[in-house]
Amino acid sequence: MATRKQAVLIVHGMGEQIPMQTLRSFIDTVWTTDDALVRRDRPDSETGESPRAKNTVWAKPDAAYDNFELRRVTTERTENGWRADFYEFYWAHLMHGTTWQHVTSWLRTLLWRNPRTRVPRPVLATWISLWVIVLLGVFALLWTSLPMVKEALPLPAWLGWVLLGVIALSPILLRTVMIDRFGDVARYVMAKPANVARRQEIRANGVALLERLIESDEYDRVIVAAHSLGTIVALDILNQTFARTNKRFNKDRIGPQPERAKLEAMVRVALGLEDGEAPEDFTAAYQEQQKKALAELSSQGNPWKVTDFISMGSPLTHAEFLIAADRDDLRELQRRRVVPCCPPALEYDSRTGSRHWTYRSGVVRSEGEEFDPVAPRCPHHGAVFGYTRWTNLYSPQSRIVKGDLISGPVAEPFALERGEKSARGARDIAVLPEGLVTHNHYWNGERRMSTDAPDKTPEHVRILREILDLDAP
Template sequence: MKQAIVILHGMGEQIPMQTLNSFVDAVWTTDKSLVNQSKPDPNTGADRSQNASWSKPDNRNNSSELRRITTERDEAGNYTDFYEYYWAHLMHGTTWEHVQSWIVDLLLRNPFKRVPHRVLHAWVVLWLIAAVTAYFTLKGMLPSDGAKPTTTRAILSGVGGLIVASFVSNVLIKRFGDVARYVKALPPNVDRRQEIRHHGVALLQRLIDSGDYDRIVVVAHSLGTIVAYDILSMLFVDNNQLDDPTILSRGQQPEREKLEDMIRDAAGLPLSTGANGSGRPMDVTAYQAQQAKALAEFRAQGGSWIISDFITLGSPLAHAEFLMSESHADLRKRQADRLLPTCPPMPEYDGTTKLRHITYDRSGSRNRTPQDPRTSHHAAPFAYTRWTNLYSDEKLLLTGDLISGPVAPTFGADLNGTTVCGIRDVGVLPALSQDGTVAAGHRRTFFSHNNYWASDKGSDTDHPEVPHHIAELRRALAILQP
């Protein structure tokens, strides 16, 4: 078996391969469970100190700055190729005007209706930052009152102005400027959004069409998670069809049937058996296992989709109603309209089967049953692709990761007032118990947004060989596939 892992970096002026090299070191090079450590080093023949990998040019990247990192065979007999989708160079031409319009849009919101409670304190801090920035900006523009400034006053004023100017240039424009331009579909941003998505879709489609891979995993960090989510949404439209579903006979999609019944059961909807669903919360572990079975079934019947997993790290998708829509109601409407895919996918009512489906029957038969062959609709990538989200719980802005958060409540399917969640949210840095409290033996860390694959970071007080967040990332990747 051969698999590809594609990582997307986050916001800011990233350096090509820097993200990929550090990521591979955390999830492959130092993971002793992947390769028999008694085997000699394939480069030297001596005792090994790490797992081997090699950087190779690969024209599928469409960049001479990027390389494919390929590995030796692992314990399960797999080979893994790592790719980086590098998009920072496509986000050019950002100015203060781009950032300013976005910040104003965020600030001028009703805090009781359009600012989620979880980010309300950050919204207040954003107001304070805006006020300080405006003060020093206006102070530099307005004429002096004629009074001779003291040396201390002049120094403080100058230092304050330099700090504000540096903050605007190095943080707001160079970092949050990427967010401002990508998440808001204003006319000056449309070309940038389109080009970034187009190149990402093209890379993944080339990997699919190559026939080299049995499985692709997409991993994304920070703003890259929104980019990756959009790319997967667009890519699935061209890979959701079976070549000819009419050749399939009734009853040949049992895994698809079970998957749809799991969704109906969690939503309390009628099942294919005629019974009513229980309405109990979905067992995410069972759902992800069923997704894998449904994907294998889809592939066996000629489907081209091979993206088995989507892994988000420090994702602002947790705040989609604040960043990507006008309100919670607006976000839910976009999801219901299938503009924004959910996990599990949003089902639609079939007047013949009298059931809600995430698929449709292309045969046009008026006598169709739930057991007839069906095809996933265009907004159902997460029928087959498991979504795991690693986040760092934030407290008082200084600890954890404010940008991240649980994604399942936001991107679960809203069915008749019940949110059915199929995303596995995992609290790391620190590890969280099921009740949301910090797990025993763990502690909060400062500003953990860039630490999701940092092996020298962690919240474990006993300093284990493999920090909790690295172990959870490796678990989600599941490099040792059967």
């Protein structure tokens, strides 16, 4: 059996991350402890023991990295002939120089919004809680520093001591939580002059790494998996890399594209742009057809290899709140193809009288094929999610501490819309339904729920392994 190779690129989340820490824990869950990838009776590749206790990996230096702190982690062969190379896009060291001013500037943009028109309902409770925390903080500062406030509003002695304790601990809280963690969010999502250099450096490094993986002759497929703020970083990297890679599409090899034509037609039917019957589960059918369309595109010379984008604990559910001014602004950014949507934005082609996320290039135009739906076409620069499947794992939240406050569904904010109709190409999967503060547990194999089957792999881990499909037939 011929060996096939895949690259898995992990993008870590916010905070002062340690190089390779996220990658090692991820590999331990999705590879080392997965009994389904390698037969237990196959001798251990390191020790020769049989039955084996684990699947083997090796950490190696790699030219894809410009950082000596990082290593490529490679695996042994699976039962179906796959090997995997795991990479981490480490960007925490690029987010330096964050100050309290960066955070307060971001907080002002979040707080000074009309709650009726510019605060989405899923975020409203958090927005109100943020206001309460700010007002309590201001009151505590005034009460402890101004005698007149203390006299006008006398408080029990114990509460006064609590306020003094809060003030005393506030520098630690501001540094460890607001600056070291949420400071990353503040600087990355806001395109202000003080942040542009950091945003540019992070994106440029991420694009360079992903391009090296795509252009390598080693890999048959590439998977991008990201957590928390890393999902916003990964979305930008995917969008930019697809646009750059797409320019290198060798149009001389383009031929008929029946799979792409079926995929675009599926979206047009869902939006009511042409007659037909939409599949009962549009997202499942869309992702299945994406796989076929990417294989077709690759066979015709397009170098794009990213089959899957997996987001976990993603704040992209709040895209209209975090990366746009409001919902209308987000939709406008998607129409202009600044922010990708899933499925991709369609544009009208007067020669076909229909809408596509592809265009007819003069290089491939031929007589008599102008109106043929399967005639050769090239994807536009914002069509990354025409060919890359997006699966999003989130933990439903309630009462602030239950579930994951940061995450949520992404299919709706990134859907393609036309009036009351929409096509949702991203697949949302709810996991860890009962957990408290689950944001950091999407690949935690020790975190179990009462809904998990006894003596079996935790449900959220099983789902993640299934999506990655590291031993695909």
